[in-house]
Amino acid sequence: MLVWNGVVVMSLDFLFRPRSIAVIGASRTAGSVGSILFQNLLVSGFNGPVYPVHPTASHIGSVAAYPSVSAITGDVDLAVIVVPSRHVLQAARSCGEKGVKALIVISAGFGELQGEGKRREAELLTIVRHYGMRMVGPNCLGIINTDPNVALNATFAPTWPPRGQVAFSSQSGALGVAIIDKATELGIGISQFVSVGNKADITGNDLLEYWENASDTQVVLLYLESFGDSKRFSDISRRMSPNKPIVAVKSGRTAAGARAATSHTGSLAGAERAVEALVQHTGMIRVDTVEELFDTAMLLANQPLPGGARIGIVTNAGGPGILATDACVSQGLEVPTLSAATQSALASLLPPEASVTNPVDMIAVAGPDTIAACLRLVLQDPNIDAAIALYVPPGLADTERVAKNIVQVSDEFESKPVLSCFMGAHGVPEALRSLKLGHVPSYAFPEAGARALARVVRYARFREEVKSPIARPDRASSIDAPRAAAAFEATPAGEWLSPDAVAVVLKAYGIHQAPTMTAHTASQAAQYANQLGFPVVCKALAQNLVHKTDERGVMLGLRSTADVEAVVDDFSARFGSRLTGVSIQQMVHSDIEVLVGTTVDPEVGTMVVLGLGGILVELLNDVVVRLHPLTEWDVAEMPKNLRGAKLFSGYRGSPPGDMEALSDVLRRINQLVADQPLCGELDLNPIKVLPPGKGVVVVDARIRRHTGKSAPLDG
Numbered sequence: 001m002l003v004w005n006g007v008v009v010m011s012l013d014f015l016f017r018p019r020s021i022a023v024i025g026a027s028r029t030a031g032s033v034g035s036i037l038f039q040n041l042l043v044s045g046f047n048g049p050v051y052p053v054h055p056t057a058s059h060i061g062s063v064a065a066y067p068s069v070s071a072i073t074g075d076v077d078l079a080v081i082v083v084p085s086r087h088v089l090q091a092a093r094s095c096g097e098k099g100v101k102a103l104i105v106i107s108a109g110f111g112e113l114q115g116e117g118k119r120r121e122a123e124l125l126t127i128v129r130h131y132g133m134r135m136v137g138p139n140c141l142g143i144i145n146t147d148p149n150v151a152l153n154a155t156f157a158p159t160w161p162p163r164g165q166v167a168f169s170s171q172s173g174a175l176g177v178a179i180i181d182k183a184t185e186l187g188i189g190i191s192q193f194v195s196v197g198n199k200a201d202i203t204g205n206d207l208l209e210y211w212e213n214a215s216d217t218q219v220v221l222l223y224l225e226s227f228g229d230s231k232r233f234s235d236i237s238r239r240m241s242p243n244k245p246i247v248a249v250k251s252g253r254t255a256a257g258a259r260a261a262t263s264h265t266g267s268l269a270g271a272e273r274a275v276e277a278l279v280q281h282t283g284m285i286r287v288d289t290v291e292e293l294f295d296t297a298m299l300l301a302n303q304p305l306p307g308g309a310r311i312g313i314v315t316n317a318g319g320p321g322i323l324a325t326d327a328c329v330s331q332g333l334e335v336p337t338l339s340a341a342t343q344s345a346l347a348s349l350l351p352p353e354a355s356v357t358n359p360v361d362m363i364a365v366a367g368p369d370t371i372a373a374c375l376r377l378v379l380q381d382p383n384i385d386a387a388i389a390l391y392v393p394p395g396l397a398d399t400e401r402v403a404k405n406i407v408q409v410s411d412e413f414e415s416k417p418v419l420s421c422f423m424g425a426h427g428v429p430e431a432l433r434s435l436k437l438g439h440v441p442s443y444a445f446p447e448a449g450a451r452a453l454a455r456v457v458r459y460a461r462f463r464e465e466v467k468s469p470i471a472r473p474d475r476a477s478s479i480d481a482p483r484a485a486a487a488f489e490a491t492p493a494g495e496w497l498s499p500d501a502v503a504v505v506l507k508a509y510g511i512h513q514a515p516t517m518t519a520h521t522a523s524q525a526a527q528y529a530n531q532l533g534f535p536v537v538c539k540a541l542a543q544n545l546v547h548k549t550d551e552r553g554v555m556l557g558l559r560s561t562a563d564v565e566a567v568v569d570d571f572s573a574r575f576g577s578r579l580t581g582v583s584i585q586q587m588v589h590s591d592i593e594v595l596v597g598t599t600v601d602p603e604v605g606t607m608v609v610l611g612l613g614g615i616l617v618e619l620l621n622d623v624v625v626r627l628h629p630l631t632e633w634d635v636a637e638m639p640k641n642l643r644g645a646k647l648f649s650g651y652r653g654s655p656p657g658d659m660e661a662l663s664d665v666l667r668r669i670n671q672l673v674a675d676q677p678l679c680g681e682l683d684l685n686p687i688k689v690l691p692p693g694k695g696v697v698v699v700d701a702r703i704r705r706h707t708g709k710s711a712p713l714d715g
Contacts, residue, residue, distance in 0.1 A: 014101035018077035025082030026052030034082040036156040044153035085109030096131025105137035111198040140197025141173035164189010165218040187436040222248040241283030274601040281627035283462040295452040298441035303417035305460040308385035312378035313359035315390035321359035324446035331454035342381040372405035403431035407438025468633035481675040484508035488678035494707040513698040522568040526561035528584040539583040591654040593686035613686035657689035680706030
């Protein structure tokens with residue numbers, strides 16, 4: 001329930017389960033939107049009165065029409081508005097006065113345009129909220145609810161999809177038409193479909209909340225152009241995903257609007273990585289294309305979730321079996337060798353020329369019963385979590401019977417999914433019909449099936465990962481959050497903290513920084529170097545000096561006071577009035593350097609970044625990004641997901657790293673972000689990872705106070 005200016009806004013049930021509908025703009029003109037939509041409501045068999053509203057017509061399609069919504073004698077729960085944009089505001093106002101509970105505004109000419117369109121949409125929303133109505137649109141295709149107790153088709157799409165447990169929301173109306181057609185073709189049953197249009201009132205997040213509690217919806221598909229209120233999206237999705245998978249096409253992977261970055265962390269954690277972090281955090285299954293959306297939906301809607309990533313492959317042709325194996329392995333799945341008992345049983349069924357390891361190549365002579373027996377044996381193997389059945393019809397093979405046998409075997413295994421791939425022409429259409437009826441997803445080529453299966457395996461793993469607790473430092477009592485907060489508060493909004501303030505923050509959170517002193521003259525720098533002990537590192541502190549190495553602002557391995565004084569003199573000559581000081585730091589040696597950082601993305605929130613660090617961090621671009629707050633699972637998995645993860649266990653004679661200490665830093669940064677809302681960006685690069693038991697040392701750190709600005713939210 002939503003309350004706006006003291007008015008209680010109605011439940012979405014009045015959209016999906018209205019008792020009566022008015023179509024404002026119903027038309028006699030064949031082929032017009034108003035005509036098609038009105039006829040769709042009648043043909044779908046909506047279980048309630050449908051009132052056509054037309055200013056002059058007495059009847060529309062043999063149904064008595066009304067000159068206005070106020071002239072309708074009965075109550076109206078839902079009004080569908082299909083009139084020119086200049087008449088929509090008055091129609092909406094009349095609906096509010098009538099007591100209509102919900103609107104679907106099909107009409108375009110609103111926020112998708114500039115100037116007058118945006119102003120008109122704002123006024124429309126004001127009317128809707130004033131009367132406590134809910135609205136889909138404007139500029140949308142409409143909604144569908146296939147529940148036979150409702151039978152609602154308030155769209156102008158030409159197809160009525162089959163009933164099922166998959167809900168779909170699309171920001172594109174044109175794509176929505178194609179989606180409904182494709183779902184029907186593939187036999188994917190739809191519970192509800194919504195084209196949200198401009199999302200002036202009801203957004204994708206509203207729909208997710210509704211579907212989270214809808215007993216007739218078990219899978220949700222989304223076509224997204226934006227997340228709207230990404231914090232709300234994140235909260236709903238992470239709560240919902242463990243019970244109901246969300247599969248989404250998120251457009252805009254290659255958007256050119258990259259934000260200017262002022263740190264290593266900011267440049268590495270771009271917009272696309274922010275989306276990926278949100279996807280990982282919520283458990284949403286992201287796909288690249290609408291075709292892959294349906295490939296994944298077919299599997300989720302029809303088969304159980306796999307218990308692991310070990311795939312058995314059964315085929316009557318060697319080539320497709322090799323393709324399937326390569327596709328599975330490239331997607332991170334395993335194709336393990338079958339147990340000796342399984343291989344022995346398979347060998348007793350198959351000719352000597354067959355292969356009984358995995359993939360199982362039954363060769364072309366295998367008949368329907370042999371194929372079923374082999375598939376059953378593979379699924380019974382304890383080393384197998386799911387199976388792919390590949391079939392190329394030879395000659396006059398009984399392909400339909402092969403398909404029915406696969407369906408029968410699939411029904412015997414409630415916890416192991418079965419996918420199929422029928423390649424060829426002879427008998428395949430009949431086989432696909434049998435597979436569709438038997439709820440066994442079938443793919444034209446093995447690569448598509450492997451991609452879908454890999455995504456579902458990752459989703460099944462997420463359902464376990466989401467139970468992991470929030471990562472917190474073991475010794476939280478050693479944290480001095482008020483002291484760190486004072487350092488942030490003393491810094492102007494949007495500015496970088498001074499080196500001394502950075503040191504205060506890191507010390508307050510128990511993060512070890514290499515001993516460092518700030519000098520302002522050459523002689524003072526030499527004195528500090530003596531105190532710290534040689535060798536030392538000398539770093540320039542200058543205005544607008546972001547990447548010190550690029551401007552030769554870092555000198556390593558200085559072994560005498562004379563060396564230090566010469567470097568400070570050189571900095572003074574080159575940086576001039578920009579130079580505000582010189583950092584003298586004890587030299588730390590390690591073969592492993594990492595970056596740990598945080599940055600605030602305006603769309604998805606605070607992200608934590610771990611990567612291989614040092615001066616090559618952007619060049620290597622080897623980073624893992626997660627949304628805050630990190631869980632213990634995140635802390636354990638982030639280092640493993642780096643391409644250079646082998647460095648941590650010792651590589652080519654180099655010592656391994658202290659991974660317990662690195663994990664502790666991630667936990668402490670996680671706590672810092674939770675405690676300090678003024679932390680806008682943090683960049684620890686490099687962190688030297690010492691051998692086990694020796695800890696980690698931060699040798700360069702930058703922290704910026706948040707600007708205090710936030711992005712506007714749209715639901």
